Amino acid sequence: MSADHEMYARWDASYVLGALTPGDRRAYEAHLEECERCRVSVAEFAPMPGLLARTRPEVDGWDDARAAGPPANLVDLVTERRLRRDRLLRKRAILGVSAVAAAVALAVAVPMALLGPSAPEPARTVAMTAVGDSTMAVTLELSPVAWGTRIGVTCDYPAGDTWSGENGPWAYSLVVTDEAGVTSQVSTWTAVPGRTIHLDAATSVSLDEIALIQVRSVGGEPILASSLTG
Numbered sequence: 001m002s003a004d005h006e007m008y009a010r011w012d013a014s015y016v017l018g019a020l021t022p023g024d025r026r027a028y029e030a031h032l033e034e035c036e037r038c039r040v041s042v043a044e045f046a047p048m049p050g051l052l053a054r055t056r057p058e059v060d061g062w063d064d065a066r067a068a069g070p071p072a073n074l075v076d077l078v079t080e081r082r083l084r085r086d087r088l089l090r091k092r093a094i095l096g097v098s099a100v101a102a103a104v105a106l107a108v109a110v111p112m113a114l115l116g117p118s119a120p121e122p123a124r125t126v127a128m129t130a131v132g133d134s135t136m137a138v139t140l141e142l143s144p145v146a147w148g149t150r151i152g153v154t155c156d157y158p159a160g161d162t163w164s165g166e167n168g169p170w171a172y173s174l175v176v177t178d179e180a181g182v183t184s185q186v187s188t189w190t191a192v193p194g195r196t197i198h199l200d201a202a203t204s205v206s207l208d209e210i211a212l213i214q215v216r217s218v219g220g221e222p223i224l225a226s227s228l229t230g
Contacts, residue, residue: 012041124207128215128224135161136191138215138224148204151186159194169193172223177212178205179229 008031014020015028032039123143130136141152153174157163163170169190177183187201203210207228215224 008035008038009041012038013045015042016045121207124228126213126226126228128213128226130224131214131222134223136215136223140213140226142207142210142228144207148202149207149210151201151203153187153199153201154196155189155191155199156196157191157193161193163191163193171218173216173218174201175214175216176203176205176210177214178209179211181211 008028011020011024011028015025020028028038032042121144123141126140126142128138128140135158137156139154141154143150143152151174155172169192171188171190173185174187175183175185184203184205186203187199189197189199210228213226213228214222216222
């Protein structure tokens, strides 16, 4: 609201009822040429003088009262009535907006409550396939999580086979390749002959974006592999 409107906002009733001084009236009329809100307000009060002129209560002394003119506080009474009306309209508007907001919130909450929480995607178990003649058996349990994929690795090394060399037990790595062809190593370990071991690994690649998982030797040669596409 502009400073001019702040000053002239309550002059509408006084203007219509002819209660302004000549100077104030000229100033207010100049303001009306630029302020649509004040013009609307004046238009709302325009019928007031005619209505007052036609109103004639059947009481003794009416002629004397009419001759005396309108009460001295008529402008104040009319202004207060307008203010009460504006407060009532604002209150109704606030209640209307609140009711609409509550209805929208209820419309969203009810279907969500009926649907309930979404079930997490189940884990996927994968038995890896030997690429060469290795007798090592590896099973993966892939669990989707918010940050990527958790990988449980189970390795079985049959007794009697050779699982070490001159540098000690053979070492292996678990390598994940995503659909874009980007490869990352997610775990390393060494063989334990005649034992089944369990280890945990993880990757930031989501389960549905993993294309290939491999077990590789320390030299990078694929030993086992499992494709997750198709």
